[in-house]
Amino acid sequence: MEKNPDKKHPGGVSRRDFIKGMGTGALGTAVLPPLLGQTIATRKGRVPVYDKKTITLTVNGKKASLTVEPNETLLDVLRDRLDLAGTKKICDRGECGGCTVLLDRAPVYACMYLAIRADGKAVKTVEGLAEGEKLHPVQEAFIEKDGYQCGFCTPGFLMTTSAFLEKNPAPSLDEIKQALSGNLCRCGNYAKIYGAVDAAARKMRGA
Amino acid sequence: MNTKAPDYRLIGKPTRRIDGREVVTGRATYTQDIKLKDMLIGKILRSPHAAAEVVSIDLAPALALPGVFAALKLAEGKVRYAGQQVAAVAAVDERTAEKALSRIKVEYKTLPYVVDWEKARDASAPQVRDGKGNVEKFNEYSRGDVEKGFAEADVVVERTYRTAFEIHNPAETHGSVAYWEGDHLVVYDSTQNIHGVRDGLARTLKVPAANVTVIKKYMGGGFGSKLGLNEHTVAAANLARETRRPVKILLSRRDNAVCVGYRPSSLQTYKVGAKKDGSLTAFSLVNYASGGVGAGDEVSEPVVDIYKCPNCKVEEFTVFTNTGASRATRAPGHTQGALGLEGVMDELAAALEMDPLELRKKNYSTRNLGDTGLPYSTKGLDMCYELGAKAIGWERRNRKPGEGSGPVRRGIGVATSIWFGAGVPGTLADIVLYPDMSVEVVCGTQDLGTGTRTHMAVVAAETLGLEPKDITVKLGNSDYPWAPLSGGSLTTPSVAPAVRDAALKAVDRLKAVAAARLKVAADDVAMGDRKFFAKSAPEKTVVFADVYRDLRRETPFHGERTGYPGDAYAFNTFGAHFAEVDVNVETGRIRVLKHVAAHDSGQIINKLTAESQVVGAVTQGLSAGLFEERVMDDTTGNPVNPNLCDYKIATSLDIPEITPIFVDIVDTRLNNLGTKGLGEPPRIPSSAAIANAVYNAIGVHVREIPMTPQRVLAALKRKEAGS
Numbered sequence: 039m040e041k042n043p044d045k046k047h048p049g050g051v052s053r054r055d056f057i058k059g060m061g062t063g064a065l066g067t068a069v070l071p072p073l074l075g076q077t078i079a080t081r082k083g084r085v086p087v088y089d090k091k092t093i094t095l096t097v098n099g100k101k102a103s104l105t106v107e108p109n110e111t112l113l114d115v116l117r118d119r120l121d122l123a124g125t126k127k128i129c130d131r132g133e134c135g136g137c138t139v140l141l142d143r144a145p146v147y148a149c150m151y152l153a154i155r156a157d158g159k160a161v162k163t164v165e166g167l168a169e170g171e172k173l174h175p176v177q178e179a180f181i182e183k184d185g186y187q188c189g190f191c192t193p194g195f196l197m198t199t200s201a202f203l204e205k206n207p208a209p210s211l212d213e214i215k216q217a218l219s220g221n222l223c224r225c226g227n228y229a230k231i232y233g234a235v236d237a238a239a240r241k242m243r244g245a
Numbered sequence: 246m247n248t249k250a251p252d253y254r255l256i257g258k259p260t261r262r263i264d265g266r267e268v269v270t271g272r273a274t275y276t277q278d279i280k281l282k283d284m285l286i287g288k289i290l291r292s293p294h295a296a297a298e299v300v301s302i303d304l305a306p307a308l309a310l311p312g313v314f315a316a317l318k319l320a321e322g323k324v325r326y327a328g329q330q331v332a333a334v335a336a337v338d339e340r341t342a343e344k345a346l347s348r349i350k351v352e353y354k355t356l357p358y359v360v361d362w363e364k365a366r367d368a369s370a371p372q373v374r375d376g377k378g379n380v381e382k383f384n385e386y387s388r389g390d391v392e393k394g395f396a397e398a399d400v401v402v403e404r405t406y407r408t409a410f411e412i413h414n415p416a417e418t419h420g421s422v423a424y425w426e427g428d429h430l431v432v433y434d435s436t437q438n439i440h441g442v443r444d445g446l447a448r449t450l451k452v453p454a455a456n457v458t459v460i461k462k463y464m465g466g467g468f469g470s471k472l473g474l475n476e477h478t479v480a481a482a483n484l485a486r487e488t489r490r491p492v493k494i495l496l497s498r499r500d501n502a503v504c505v506g507y508r509p510s511s512l513q514t515y516k517v518g519a520k521k522d523g524s525l526t527a528f529s530l531v532n533y534a535s536g537g538v539g540a541g542d543e544v545s546e547p548v549v550d551i552y553k554c555p556n557c558k559v560e561e562f563t564v565f566t567n568t569g570a571s572r573a574t575r576a577p578g579h580t581q582g583a584l585g586l587e588g589v590m591d592e593l594a595a596a597l598e599m600d601p602l603e604l605r606k607k608n609y610s611t612r613n614l615g616d617t618g619l620p621y622s623t624k625g626l627d628m629c630y631e632l633g634a635k636a637i638g639w640e641r642r643n644r645k646p647g648e649g650s651g652p653v654r655r656g657i658g659v660a661t662s663i664w665f666g667a668g669v670p671g672t673l674a675d676i677v678l679y680p681d682m683s684v685e686v687v688c689g690t691q692d693l694g695t696g697t698r699t700h701m702a703v704v705a706a707e708t709l710g711l712e713p714k715d716i717t718v719k720l721g722n723s724d725y726p727w728a729p730l731s732g733g734s735l736t737t738p739s740v741a742p743a744v745r746d747a748a749l750k751a752v753d754r755l756k757a758v759a760a761a762r763l764k765v766a767a768d769d770v771a772m773g774d775r776k777f778f779a780k781s782a783p784e785k786t787v788v789f790a791d792v793y794r795d796l797r798r799e800t801p802f803h804g805e806r807t808g809y810p811g812d813a814y815a816f817n818t819f820g821a822h823f824a825e826v827d828v829n830v831e832t833g834r835i836r837v838l839k840h841v842a843a844h845d846s847g848q849i850i851n852k853l854t855a856e857s858q859v860v861g862a863v864t865q866g867l868s869a870g871l872f873e874e875r876v877m878d879d880t881t882g883n884p885v886n887p888n889l890c891d892y893k894i895a896t897s898l899d900i901p902e903i904t905p906i907f908v909d910i911v912d913t914r915l916n917n918l919g920t921k922g923l924g925e926p927p928r929i930p931s932s933a934a935i936a937n938a939v940y941n942a943i944g945v946h947v948r949e950i951p952m953t954p955q956r957v958l959a960a961l962k963r964k965e966a967g968s
Contacts, residue, residue, distance in 0.1 A: 118339075123278035124271020126465070128416050129498050133889040136416060164271035173269065181265035184853045187861055188694025189268035190416035190465025196269060218897040222889060224416045224466050225694060226864025228900045230857055 093157035097122065098166025106153040113137045113148035115156075116163060124164040124193050128222075135221035138194040139163050145201045147220075164193035167200060175241035176200045176234075185234030187225035195221050199235050207243050209235070248623055248919070250848060250909040255707040256918070257909065259853035262699045263713050264463075264692075273463040276435040277495060279422045285314055285335040287484050287494035288342040289477055290349055291504065292324040292331050295567040295882025296358035296371065299324060299331065303350035307334050310348060312341040314488040317480060323356070325373060325538050326569045327883045328503025330476050335484040335492045358567035360877040362510060362535035365566045373538060373565035380533075384543050384561035386615070394527025394556030398518025402593045406515070406585035407949040409874035410535075411508040412892055413574055417465020418498060419505050421478040424491035430457045434478055437467040438730035439691055443723040445474030450482060459723040461691050468865075469573035470506045472732045502887030506572025507875055509536040509563075511544050513585035523599050523607040525554035530585075532561040539570025544582035547929075549615030550663050550817075551586065552608040557615075567882060573732060575865065576925035579664060580932060587660035587933040588946055595646055601937070602634060602659055613815030622814035622915065625845030625908040626661065629821035632906050633659070633843035637823035647944015647964070655838075656942025657825045660933035666818040666846060666922025667915055668738025672806040673726035676705060676747040678755070682793040684709060685717045686747075689725035690740045695924060696854030697736055703851055704741050704918070708748035709755075710772045710789070726803075734818065734846075734922025739806050741850055742916035747804025749917075754802065758795045762787045809915045816915050820844040820926045822863070822934035825901075828942045830961055833954030837867055837899070837935055843906040847921035852907070859905035859927040866931020868895035870950050893951075 077084040088108045095102050097120060104119055113130070116122045116139070125148055128136030132150040139148045140162040167174040176199045179185065186192040195218065202209070202217040209217065214235045215228075223231065239245075250257055267273040292299075304316040313336045320331040332349050336342040357371035364370055365379045373379055395401055422433040430452060436442050439459040447454035464471070477494045485492040496505065511534045518527040530548050534541025541563035549557055574580075594601040609627065612620050642657035643649060649656075674688040686705045692698045698720060702713040719725060728743075729735050752772065759777035760767040763785045771780045777792060779785040809816060825839040842859045849855045872893035878885045886892040905927075911919030932950050939957070940946040945964035947956055 117278075121280070122271075123274075123280070126275070126416070127277065128418075128465075129889045131498070131888065131890075134416075164269075168270055173266070177266075177269035180269050181261050184262065184857045186268060186694075187696075187857055188416060188464060188466040189273055190275060190694075192268055193271050215897045215900070222416075222894060222896060224414055224468075224894065225857075226861035226868065226895065227857055228864060228895075228897045229860045229903045231897070232900075 088154065091154050093154055095156055096160040098162060108152070108154055110153045111149050112139070112151040112153045112156050115153040116148060122163050122165055126190050126193055128191065134191070135198065136191050136194045138197045138221065140197055140201055143201065143204070145198050164196055167196060174200060176203065176238040179234045179238035179241060183230055183234040183237050185227065185231045187227050191221060191223045195223070195231060199238060203239050203242055207239060209239060246913060248910045248912065250911050253707055255703050255713065257849050257852060260699055260703050260713055260851045261853065262696055263702050263718065264698050275417055275463045275465055276420045276422065276433050276461065277417055279433045279493065281422065281424060281491040284422070284491040284493055285337060285484070285488060286339045286342045287333055287335045287481050287492045288346050289330050289480060289494065290332040290346045292320070292327055292329045294324065294353055294355050295327045295360055296356040297324050297353040298322065298356060300352040300354055302332055304332060306348040306350060307345040310341065310345050312337040313345045314490070315484050316345070316349070317483060319480060326567050328500065328569050333480040333484060335488055358882050360566050360568050360882050361879055362564045362566050365564050373567055379565045381563050382560065383540065383563045384545060384559065386545060386549055386559040387557070388614070389556030391527045391529050391556045391558040395516070395518040398526045399521045400593065400596050401516065401518045402589060402596050403514065403516040404589050404592055404948065406513045406588050408511045408581045408584055409951055410510050411574060411869050411873045412502050412875050413468040413470035413506065414501055414889065414892065414894065415466030415468055415470060418496045418501055419471060419475055419477065420493070420495035421475070421481045422491060422493040423478070423481040423485040425485055425489065428452065428456055430482055432459050432478060432482065434459055434461055435464045435471060436461055437471045437691060437693055437732055438473060439721065439723040440689060440727055441730050442474050442478065446478065446482060449474065449479050461721045464693055467693055468575045469577065469732055472573055472730055475505065498889065499887040502875060502884045502892065504569045506570060508574035508577070509534045509541045509571040511542065511581040513544055513581070515548070515585055515589040517589055517593050519593055519597060521597065523597055523604045525552055525608050527556040528554045529558045533564055534561065535564040535566055536571030537566050537568035541571070542578035542581060544578045544585065546579060546615065547582040547586045547663060550613055551610065551661055553610040553614065554608065568877060575862070575928045576664060579662065579929045580866065580869065583660055583662060583930045583933040584936060584950060587930065588936060588948060591658065591937045591940055592946055602630060602639060605661060606630065613817065617815055619813065619815040622816050623910045623912040624819055625910040626819040626821060628908040629819060629843035629845055632908065633821045633823045633841045636841040636904050636906060637825060637839060639823065643941050646941050649942065652829055652831045654828050654830055654942040655825065656828065656938045656940065657823065658934050658937025658939070658941050659821060659823050660930035660937055662820040662926050662929035664734060664818045664922070664926045664929060666734040666738060666926065667809060667816040668735055668742065668806060668922065669729040670806055670808040672728045672739035672743045674740060674743035674747050674804045675726055676744070676751045676802045676804065677799050678751055678793060678796055679799045680794050680796050682790050683717060684711065684715060685719060686744055687719040687725050688728050688740055688743065689720065689723055690728035690736055691721050691731050693731050695736065695858060696851055697740065699854060700737055700741055700850045701744050704744045705748050708745060708752060710775060734924040734926065737850055738916060738920050738922050741920055742918050743804045743806040745804065745917050746806070747802045750802040750804065754800065755792050759787050759792045762791065762795065806916060814914060816912065818846045818921045818926045820930060822930040824934040824938040826935060826938040826942055828939055828957065830943060833957035835871055835939055835952055835957065837901040839902050840931070840934070841904045841906065842927050843908065844923065844926055845908045845910055846923040846926060847915065848911045848919040849907050849909065850920060855907065855923055856905045858923050860903050862927035863903050863931045864895055864900060866928055867899065867935060870932030870935045870952060872951050874951050
């Protein structure tokens with residue numbers, strides 16, 4: 039392994055793994071300290087260089103303040119720091135939609151979103167979908183139509199669906215398929231999920 | 246035997262999952278979500294080399310890192326695939342554990358390797374195993390005289406079909422959390438086999454099985470990749486023992502492509518002979534399969550069993566390569582075998598100018614010819630053909646494959662499945678009745694997302710005259726009564742009859758208690774509307790609550806799934822799929838429009854979740870048929886697509902209209918509910934039916950899955966060239 043550094047990671051290092059590794063890697067320790075607290079020039083203007091940053095989020099209606107590393111993802115912060123384990127980690131690189139949460143009402147992949155960027159924003163996770171014991175119509179519909187099997191991708195589908203139906207309360211089947219295309223269900227239950235989304239739309243419209 | 250389904254109140258009807266609320270609120274606890282006090286995070290260092298001698302492993306730099314509590318060497322001597330475990334660490338958090346892994350110094354002496362399974366067949370290829378060749382025969386079978394059979398045939402067709410390496414990729418990666426309470430080991434594991442993992446841990450760690458508890462509340466899929474004890478689970482238990490703290494190890498998505506299995510590839514050459522009227526005279530199959538450092542799959546069960554053919558010969562070879570070992574993948578061997586067998590049946594039908602469905606019916610077998618020669622106790626395949634053909638509109642198919650015109654060609658295809666699914670006698674389940682009228686059903690089975698919890702509640706509620714929501718189901722703990730692994734479509738036909746047995750015993754007791762209250766004979770007591778009453782005097786009633794209270798204490802009833810007459814009959818499940826596709830002959834792109842899946846799995850317990858099983862299996866078959874293929878890189882010995890982006894799986898945009906059909910044939914010889922397994926059967930013929938529909942559309946069989954546009958276009962070129 040040492041003799042052939044080119045083959046050190048034959049599986050390839052993704053850009054994302056690289057970014058995630060920076061904070062604790064050689065670059066993080068060698069380059070960052072002199073710049074900490076300063077700003078550096080980027081194509082989008084000057085941005086501040088953080089070591090750690092204290093951020094404030096509104097998560098499911100509750101304010102949370104915590105200090106995060108600059109390379110911590112929103113997903114890890116939700117799961118590991120805020121004990122909101124309903125949001126699942128499936129691919130951890132923006133391929134499957136399993137960790138979809140709503141950020142200021144728009145769906146985002148929490149594994150691809152750095153926690154520092156969420157500072158000051160409102161996050162809604164699957165734990166915040168129901169109002170107390172009253173399920174959201176999307177949750178009800180997923181149970182009624184058996185819109186899941188193992189349930190692991192379900193929180194992501196629920197969040198995508200709830201945001202989608204806010205925008206499009208009466209979708210066609212094709213629109214439903216398009217809207218769900220960023221969420222993978224390995225059990226392959228899509229055909230049932232279409233029915234669940236349609237039923238949820240009807241419930242929300244009162245139809 | 247009466248095979249008509251009884252008029253049940255709940256069984257066979259759609260019932261919503263009793264754990265639905267847990268799942269949709271995010272409260273369901275998966276192994277990934279387990280967080281215990283003082284828990285450490287374990288990580289495993291894996292070999293980047295496909296073959297190497299591990300010269301030395303230096304853990305000291307990792308152990309010197311603050312926050313690292315333990316490190317283990319896991320490899321000795323040779324590693325034989327990239328991804329094989331080499332060392333492990335336990336640290337305060339994931340980042341520290343990752344950093345610690347990067348500090349472990351491993352000296353490797355790299356060795357020649359082979360990851361291309363076709364190259365591995367060359368005599369000059371590097372040997373995967375010491376002192377043994379890479380090709381090994383692992384199965385042979387023969388009945389009759391195939392040479393004589395081929396000589397008698399009017400038409401002989403010989404074709405080769407190929408299937409790819411398919412990765413299970415369950416949504417939840419494999420993971421375990423282990424901790425010790427004194428000398429008792431508790432493990433949360435994402436597993437399809439809590440009892441098997443318990444026994445495996447006991448053997449490996451040399452502790453009594455009675456001192457090991459394995460728990461699995463919810464799991465994010467398995468599909469066969471979580472059937473046994475995993476190496477990382479042993480590592481977690483050892484790290485926990487050393488640190489005296491809970492240790493959690495979760496595998497990464499990449500790990501799923503390198504060290505926890507996949508469906509073996511296959512290269513199947515069939516030769517089939519038939520008379521002009523379609524009667525089969527001989528079948529031969531030579532299969533090469535590769536399961537890396539593990540075994541290939543037997544793909545021959547379908548050819549040996551499905552059709553009435555007097556002469557049949559099979560030889561199967563496994564090809565070893567320097568990749569991780571294969572594992573059972575939903576209907577192992579059968580999905581591959583169905584693609585080949587059902588493909589060659591369609592190519593034979595074309596050569597005979599015969600309707601492919603008629604050819605299948607012509608060779609319908611009422612006996613299990615391969616295994617035992619015994620008659621099938623029940624076989625509803627004929628009904629599957631009939632109902633499925635009607636639902637798809639079979640008469641709309643091209644009479645001659647590829648007879649349509651224009652850039653987009655439409656076609657319809659059929660394929661057949663046979664599978665096991667009788668369940669396991671000896672499965673245990675308890676029902677506990679409480680004086681406050683709560684009811685518990687306890688079984689050491691596991692719910693993979695198939696709906697086992699709800700099945701158990703449905704059977705108990707049906708029998709006890711209650712509703713599913715009245716039942717508290719306990720499963721997923723190896724301290725509970727024994728049940729088999731959840732694989733092989735075993736769970737429902739094992740567990741449901743055991744629950745039924747316990748519930749029937751509970752009803753007997755309740756009736757006896759009610760009889761004392763009603764002052765009538767126990768056999769005069771009947772049940773209905775949450776009351777017991779005397780049949781001889783229906784005005785005499787006592788409500789359930791009073792009878793349960795008379796039990797005075799919680800009262801357990803032990804149920805068992807009993808045996809079946811396997812020496813007199815064969816018990817199998819059957820299915821037939823019909824697919825309709827459009828194929829663009831300019832781009833090679835396939836769209837599946839409709840998929841009808843007709844199944845004989847005996848008595849269905851919950852129609853709602855049964856339909857989901859079928860929908861999911863059809864979708865996975867479509868995914869494998871069109872998209873899925875693990876690709877190995879010769880130059881690094883590693884997979885090039887160990888993720889969910891480059892390893893393509895079906896999305897919501899690829900899904901056709903799917904119609905599940907159940908032929909309700911209740912096999913009361915098999916168990917007290919006449920139920921058989923369903924998990925695997927609908928996965929078996931799904932890719933094959935699509936491949937045959939593509940053949941019907943374009944007039945040439947692609948003969949290889951996944952049927953990528955490139956392969957479809959290559960097949961069309963082959964057609965043009967007339968080969």
